[in-house]
Amino acid sequence: MKKQIPLLITFISGLVMIIAIFIPHYPFTKMEKWFTVWFNIIAVFAFILGGGNLIRMHGNKIYKRAEGWGYSLVAIIGFVGMLTIGLLQIGVDGYFQRVDQGWTDKIYWNIIWPLASTMFALLAFFVASASYRAFRAKNVEATILLATAIIILLARTFLGAVLTDWLPDELAFLKIPELANWIMTSPNLAGQRAIMIGIALGIISTSLKIILGIERSYLGSD
Amino acid sequence: MNKYKLKNWLTKLNMIDRRIIFLFIAIAVIIPTIFPGGCKEYPTEMSANIYNKIETLPSGSRVLMSLDYDPASAPELQPMTNALLRHLCMKKHKIYLMTLWQTAPSIIRRAEGLIKTEFPEMKEEIDYVNLGFKGGLQGVINAILTDIYQMYSTDNKGDNLKDPKFEVMKGVNNLGDMDLIISVSTGTPGLKEWIQFGGDMVKKPTCGGSTAVATPLLFPYYPQQMFGILGGIKGAAEYEQLLIDGHKDRLDKILKTKPIQIDKEIAKLEKEISTIDNEIKNTGIGNIKRKSVFEANKKHLEDLKAEPVDEDMYKQAIMRMGPQTVAHLVIIIFIIIGNITFFIIRRMEKNK
Numbered sequence: 182m183k184k185q186i187p188l189l190i191t192f193i194s195g196l197v198m199i200i201a202i203f204i205p206h207y208p209f210t211k212m213e214k215w216f217t218v219w220f221n222i223i224a225v226f227a228f229i230l231g232g233g234n235l236i237r238m239h240g241n242k243i244y245k246r247a248e249g250w251g252y253s254l255v256a257i258i259g260f261v262g263m264l265t266i267g268l269l270q271i272g273v274d275g276y277f278q279r280v281d282q283g284w285t286d287k288i289y290w291n292i293i294w295p296l297a298s299t300m301f302a303l304l305a306f307f308v309a310s311a312s313y314r315a316f317r318a319k320n321v322e323a324t325i326l327l328a329t330a331i332i333i334l335l336a337r338t339f340l341g342a343v344l345t346d347w348l349p350d351e352l353a354f355l356k357i358p359e360l361a362n363w364i365m366t367s368p369n370l371a372g373q374r375a376i377m378i379g380i381a382l383g384i385i386s387t388s389l390k391i392i393l394g395i396e397r398s399y400l401g402s403d
Numbered sequence: 404m405n406k407y408k409l410k411n412w413l414t415k416l417n418m419i420d421r422r423i424i425f426l427f428i429a430i431a432v433i434i435p436t437i438f439p440g441g442c443k444e445y446p447t448e449m450s451a452n453i454y455n456k457i458e459t460l461p462s463g464s465r466v467l468m469s470l471d472y473d474p475a476s477a478p479e480l481q482p483m484t485n486a487l488l489r490h491l492c493m494k495k496h497k498i499y500l501m502t503l504w505q506t507a508p509s510i511i512r513r514a515e516g517l518i519k520t521e522f523p524e525m526k527e528e529i530d531y532v533n534l535g536f537k538g539g540l541q542g543v544i545n546a547i548l549t550d551i552y553q554m555y556s557t558d559n560k561g562d563n564l565k566d567p568k569f570e571v572m573k574g575v576n577n578l579g580d581m582d583l584i585i586s587v588s589t590g591t592p593g594l595k596e597w598i599q600f601g602g603d604m605v606k607k608p609t610c611g612g613s614t615a616v617a618t619p620l621l622f623p624y625y626p627q628q629m630f631g632i633l634g635g636i637k638g639a640a641e642y643e644q645l646l647i648d649g650h651k652d653r654l655d656k657i658l659k660t661k662p663i664q665i666d667k668e669i670a671k672l673e674k675e676i677s678t679i680d681n682e683i684k685n686t687g688i689g690n691i692k693r694k695s696v697f698e699a700n701k702k703h704l705e706d707l708k709a710e711p712v713d714e715d716m717y718k719q720a721i722m723r724m725g726p727q728t729v730a731h732l733v734i735i736i737f738i739i740i741g742n743i744t745f746f747i748i749r750r751m752e753k754n755k
Contacts, residue, residue: 214546214550220539286509294474297473298474309427309737313424314741316741334731335731337635337731338732339443339445342445362448370625
């Protein structure tokens with residue numbers, strides 16, 4: 182029964198969700214709504230599991246004084262600190278503290294906001310360094326990639342329009358913004374659609390295997 | 404310089420220490436930030452599609468705006484959120500603010516602050532509503548597809564959405580009752596999920612904004628399921644330019660009235676807080692949840708008061724194009740240098 186029940190739940194949930202798309206009438210729509218709401222409730226419990234796992238993993242590192250245990254200590258202090266402030270309603274006069282109130286709000290604007298923006302901004306440096314090393318015209322494909330990158334880089338600034346504004350109307354398609362637009366809406370779009378369809382087919386295949394009980398890795402080991 | 408020394412020097416340049424590249428990028432970003440300047444932007448088809456759609460929708464149309472991003476992407480996405488909000492308010496559309504990200508409720512409060520201080524004629528509960536955050540990722544979109552009240556029984560302050568005072572909710576039962584869906588997003592759930600689970604299911608026009616890195620991934624949905632997208636800070640700058648070209652007078656009027664309006668709103672909130680405090684004092688009962696929302700809003704407006712109110716206020720993205728332009732130029736120059744050194748070294752090795 183340890184395996185049968187989860188397989189049955191998976192089968193019924195998956196089947197109902199699929200049927201609800203093709204037969205959008207009672208009782209399938211009602212069941213689809215129930216399952217969606219139940220999914221949201223279970224997702225909240227998953228947060229608790231995730232939090233517990235975080236403490237266990239980092240706690241182990243601190244206990245064993247493994248490499249980088251100092252960062253684990255910072256992670257645990259941050260996690261426990263925010264949890265304490267939220268649960269004890271620190272800085273809020275009332276029963277219902279939301280994420281945008283009290284000390285939670287102060288920490289959000291004064292710590293999370295600047296730190297998160299900084300981390301994302303660091304990407305610019307790594308992109309520049311990677312571009313310098315990666316964009317070399319070693320062969321035809323690399324040269325096309327290089328030319329495309331330079332056109333897009335210029336098009337994402339006002340220079341792109343200014344540099345080729347002088348071109349006559351007959352050659353308007355060679356203006357950098359037009360070229361960039363064509364690159365994004367033709368070859369890029371075609372490639373992305375192909376990848377997306379491939380991924381979608383893979384998802385359908387894996388989902389069917391899970392629903393039918395062929396793929397059971399989600400059940401974990403015995 | 405003999406050939407050996409030249410080759411040595413070129414090889415070093417070809418494998419330049421990345422810290423030197425970091426330094427050049429840092430200088431390229433810092434200098435235009437300290438000495439800001441913006442140039443006229445030339446809007447593309449994508450931005451113009453969104454602008455024209457909002458411009459031509461009948462006044463009072465229902466627009467659902469989902470702000471699905473976190474502080475990491477706020478420098479890139481906040482300017483486009485502000486520009487879109489300003490445009491929606493100028494055209495007097497009904498706005499339904501919400502988010503699927505747990506880090507975004509404070510961002511929605513910023514959006515509310517913009518509406519209150521720049522468009523005082525837009526009344527909460529009549530012209531716009533803050534539905535707040537609900538967990539469940541794209542499950543929320545699935546749920547509001549058929550019944551919005553299944554997910555949202557109250558607004559952000561805890562007031563019942565079925566109360567008659569919520570004129571903005573009249574006739575709104577599900578996502579299909581919206582006239583336009585906008586999602587400004589950075590990841591999952593975001594614009595892609597709004598297209599897949601929302602707009603495409605109810606056949607409503609969907610558009611939005613995204614970070615520059617995520618925008619190419621959304622192009623497959625153009626133009627059928629998504630009629631336009633603002634890509635990164637460039638997209639935001641293009642939209643701001645369109646607003647300046649189309650509504651300069653209105654924007655200049657905001658500059659004059661905003662400081663006065665901020666003071667008025669703060670006074671209004673102080674009065675509301677004092678009313679609730681008196682209720683608690685006299686009867687022992689008061690809407691504490693509502694009070695805490697007002698206090699948070701008041702704090703935000705006090706922070707807003709400290710920000711300068713000038714032309715740069717509605718040109719945030721245009722100003723940020725300066726550092727982006729210089730940084731891109733630096734990257735292009737490095738790429739060119741790298742290729743020149745690569746070719747010279749290869750030629751020297753061939754001629755050996």
